[in-house]
Amino acid sequence: MDFLNALVNITNLLIIPATTYGAQLALGALGVTLIYSILRFSNFAHGDTMAFGTIVTIGITSVFQSWGISLGPLPTALLALPFAVVVTAALLVGTDFAVYRFYRAKRAVPIIFVMASLGVMLMMNGFVRFLAGVKNISFADGERFIIKARDFKEMTGLAEPLGLRTTQVLTVVVAVIIVAWLFWFLNKTRTGKSMRAFSDNEDLALLSGINPNRVVIVTWVIVALLTTTAGVLYGLDKGYQPYVYFQLLLPTFAAAIVGGLGNPLGAIVGGFVVSFSEVMITHVWKKVLTYLMPENLEPSSLMQLMSTEYKFAVSFAILVIVLLFKPTGLFKGQSV
Amino acid sequence: MTQTVRASIFFAIMAALFIIEGSTNAWVFSGSWNTSLVILNMALVSAIMALGVNLQWGYAGLFNTGIMGFVALGGLAVVVTSMAPVPETWAAGGPRIFLGLAVGVAFLVGTIYLRKKMPEGRNRAIATVVMLVIGFAAYRTIFDGGVDAVEAIDPSVSGYLGGLGLPVVLAWPVGGLLAAGAAWIIGKTALGLRSDYLAIATLGIAEIIVAILKNEEWLARGANNVNGLPRPVPYEIDLQQSADFVNKAAEWGMDPVTASTLYVKIGYALMFTAVLVFILVLSQLARHSPWGRMMRAIRDNETAARAMGKNVTRRHLEIFILGSAVCGIAGAMMTTLDGQLTPNSYHPLRFTFLIWVMVIVGGSGNNLGSVLGGFLIWWLWVKVEPMGQWLAQVTTAGLDPTNWFAVRMAEAAPHMRLFTMGLILLLVLRFNPRGLLPEN
Numbered sequence: 001m002d003f004l005n006a007l008v009n010i011t012n013l014l015i016i017p018a019t020t021y022g023a024q025l026a027l028g029a030l031g032v033t034l035i036y037s038i039l040r041f042s043n044f045a046h047g048d049t050m051a052f053g054t055i056v057t058i059g060i061t062s063v064f065q066s067w068g069i070s071l072g073p074l075p076t077a078l079l080a081l082p083f084a085v086v087v088t089a090a091l092l093v094g095t096d097f098a099v100y101r102f103y104r105a106k107r108a109v110p111i112i113f114v115m116a117s118l119g120v121m122l123m124m125n126g127f128v129r130f131l132a133g134v135k136n137i138s139f140a141d142g143e144r145f146i147i148k149a150r151d152f153k154e155m156t157g158l159a160e161p162l163g164l165r166t167t168q169v170l171t172v173v174v175a176v177i178i179v180a181w182l183f184w185f186l187n188k189t190r191t192g193k194s195m196r197a198f199s200d201n202e203d204l205a206l207l208s209g210i211n212p213n214r215v216v217i218v219t220w221v222i223v224a225l226l227t228t229t230a231g232v233l234y235g236l237d238k239g240y241q242p243y244v245y246f247q248l249l250l251p252t253f254a255a256a257i258v259g260g261l262g263n264p265l266g267a268i269v270g271g272f273v274v275s276f277s278e279v280m281i282t283h284v285w286k287k288v289l290t291y292l293m294p295e296n297l298e299p300s301s302l303m304q305l306m307s308t309e310y311k312f313a314v315s316f317a318i319l320v321i322v323l324l325f326k327p328t329g330l331f332k333g334q335s336v
Numbered sequence: 337m338t339q340t341v342r343a344s345i346f347f348a349i350m351a352a353l354f355i356i357e358g359s360t361n362a363w364v365f366s367g368s369w370n371t372s373l374v375i376l377n378m379a380l381v382s383a384i385m386a387l388g389v390n391l392q393w394g395y396a397g398l399f400n401t402g403i404m405g406f407v408a409l410g411g412l413a414v415v416v417t418s419m420a421p422v423p424e425t426w427a428a429g430g431p432r433i434f435l436g437l438a439v440g441v442a443f444l445v446g447t448i449y450l451r452k453k454m455p456e457g458r459n460r461a462i463a464t465v466v467m468l469v470i471g472f473a474a475y476r477t478i479f480d481g482g483v484d485a486v487e488a489i490d491p492s493v494s495g496y497l498g499g500l501g502l503p504v505v506l507a508w509p510v511g512g513l514l515a516a517g518a519a520w521i522i523g524k525t526a527l528g529l530r531s532d533y534l535a536i537a538t539l540g541i542a543e544i545i546v547a548i549l550k551n552e553e554w555l556a557r558g559a560n561n562v563n564g565l566p567r568p569v570p571y572e573i574d575l576q577q578s579a580d581f582v583n584k585a586a587e588w589g590m591d592p593v594t595a596s597t598l599y600v601k602i603g604y605a606l607m608f609t610a611v612l613v614f615i616l617v618l619s620q621l622a623r624h625s626p627w628g629r630m631m632r633a634i635r636d637n638e639t640a641a642r643a644m645g646k647n648v649t650r651r652h653l654e655i656f657i658l659g660s661a662v663c664g665i666a667g668a669m670m671t672t673l674d675g676q677l678t679p680n681s682y683h684p685l686r687f688t689f690l691i692w693v694m695v696i697v698g699g700s701g702n703n704l705g706s707v708l709g710g711f712l713i714w715w716l717w718v719k720v721e722p723m724g725q726w727l728a729q730v731t732t733a734g735l736d737p738t739n740w741f742a743v744r745m746a747e748a749a750p751h752m753r754l755f756t757m758g759l760i761l762l763l764v765l766r767f768n769p770r771g772l773l774p775e776n
Binding site for chain 1: 397399472480525526529531532533535536537539540541543544547550551683684685689692693696744747748751752753754755756757758759761762765766769
């Protein structure tokens with residue numbers, strides 16, 4: 001019984017949240033990796049793109065709600081998501097035309113692109129705040145729980161509760177669908193193959209008649225899909241706040257680099273590595289140890305390795321360790 | 337137009353802006369010398385930060401996005417240098433905290449030593465893990481007890497160890513030293529990575545430094561802030577009560593209250609100007625020395641410089657430390673000016689990316705350009721908000737005040753800042769990438 005309680009505690013407070021967060025990070029990191037391999041720079045505006053996609057989704061959701069449209073038990077935001085992806089894609093392609101294209105034509109060094117992305121980041125950040133202010137917005141509706149903590153306790157008779165929220169299951173399901181589609185797209189379709197060719201060797205790809213502008217536009221559209229979805233799933237799960245989205249930049253980059261920058265599979269693994277380490281290190285292990293240890297050895301402190309505020313330190317530490325010992329990441333990524 | 341003429345014109349425009357701010361009450365100008373001096377003082381601090389970043393980026397091409405962290409360390413320096421020590425908390429757990437930290441460091445050093453001594457293999461990996469686990473447990477056991485004891489004492493006003501009780505101006509070089517120390521650790525691990533990795537690594541470090549300031553209450557009261565930091569200038573209230581000062585003010589034809597506030601702000605402005613000029617002169621000397629030429633040679637062609645036998649990593653580490661130290665000094669000055677340390681106010685957009693805009697707009701590689709960028713961008717940062725309000729009034733003049741657009745425009749004025757700064761950065765990068773005062 002004690003063992004089961006410990007297991008439930010770990011599942012409830014560690015495995016479920018880390019899996020959800022990992023899926024969100026993986027989607028974000030996929031976007032970072034795609035931009036890096038096709039456009040060859042680290043996009044600092046990524047977090048704010050997520051915020052933009054989310055705020056558009058929130059706007060469309062409230063329109064739908066005012067019309068009385070809903071998805072029943074599922075959040076209405078899911079219905080608004082495709083429209084928001086279109087809007088975000090338009091913004092990203094527009095940004096590319098207005099900003100990045102010029103530097104691409106000049107074949108500027110990557111650091112100039114990064115600088116430009118700082119400008120885009122500041123502008124997007126201001127624009128997003130203009131649209132919705134800085135307050136926390138919660139926009140999840142529909143059925144909140146699949147398993148309620150109290151129901152679980154009554155059903156099983158265990159001391160530990162286990163709750164499973166709709167948004168958590170939704171995150172994983174949507175992430176799996178999108179990742180599966182993305183891999184199919186990159187590996188099986190003509191456009192996807194041309195993207196990978198462009199990423200491997202730009203000159204050779206141009207020589208074989210691949211249209212670079214088309215590749216770039218398709219990349220931005222996919223990035224819009226990934227960032228908006230990641231942002232909306234994160235927002236459904238934890239609420240929307242512009243500053244938090246800006247801060248997601250760090251774990252997202254950590255995930256992409258840990259997995260191997262430029263490698264889509266790595267980005268996914270990296271997302272889960274970062275999320276599980278973050279949650280494991282900030283998890284309060286006291287209850288688990290109380291259940292598992294013999295009576296007289298029970299811990300008196302919280303047995304938390306680091307307090308929750310230091311979760312950024314965790315993604316950062318993983319980043320540094322990987323960069324020091326395996327600069328190309330867990331899966332072989334590009335390292336210039 | 338020669339460089340000197342160009343620089344003179346730009347600085348004359350800047351001076352005019354501050355004079356108009358002080359003398360004219362029209363459009364976005366307040367007509368208050370007090371406000372003008374408030375903006376000037378922060379502009380001076382910003383210019384020093386920009387000089388620090390220019391050392392790293394303009395001289396050496398290092399892309400540091402952790403400025404916020406070094407600025408925050410400067411702020412911490414003010415607390416640990418100038419606040420009076422709190423004997424009760426020292427008695428309760430001060431030594432225990434430092435013992436804990438020492439044990440932690442000792443185990444880390446021990447682990448590194450062990451890894452150097454032992455041959456590579458499974459045994460070494462096991463030894464490393466064992467050392468780290470035991471070390472962490474020992475450190476936490478000793479350290480946590482001390483922290484709890486310290487934070488329990490009078491948490492509403494104290495609950496921290498206090499500082500050394502030294503004069504506050506000493507905190508400025510101490511801020512530089514703290515930042516330099518942090519930069520040494522960061523540089524040892526992160527320099528040598530490719531440019532955008534360094535950016536991400538430093539971004540993370542800055543977040544961690546601010547997280548430490550927010551959470552380690554024994555150190556500087558965390559999110560509870562430290563208020564009432566000592567000042568290097570007299571208090572306004574003391575001036576107003578001094579007969580000498582009141583007479584002097586009367587001679588100048590001013591009332592004592594206005595005179596005292598201006599006196600204090602001019603005091604800060606003079607001190608800050610002295611520091612700015614000192615750092616500017618040193619930077620210029622460094623730039624024209626063989627060392628500075630070597631730096632730029634490394635920046636322009638790392639491989640060639642390496643082939644000439646220059647130790648690129650070592651030079652990068654040097655300039656990374658120097659630039660960060662300058663940011664630390666500026667951070668300490670800023671906290672002194674504020675009179676309080678508020679960890680929650682450190683925000684990367686304000687303390688990292690805004691400084692970057694200053695350097696790029698001013699002209700990377702040019703020290704005077706960075707100073708100009710610091711002044712101009714800080715002035716805009718302050719003034720974009722009133723400009724936004726003015727714009728909101730103009731654009732929504734005919735609209736019903738409850739209209740969606742009118743409400744958004746009115747609420748959006750504060751957010752115009754970031755948008756404008758991004759726009760300025762993009763425009764300068766595109767149309768004038770060498771900045772207002774290009775490197776010559």
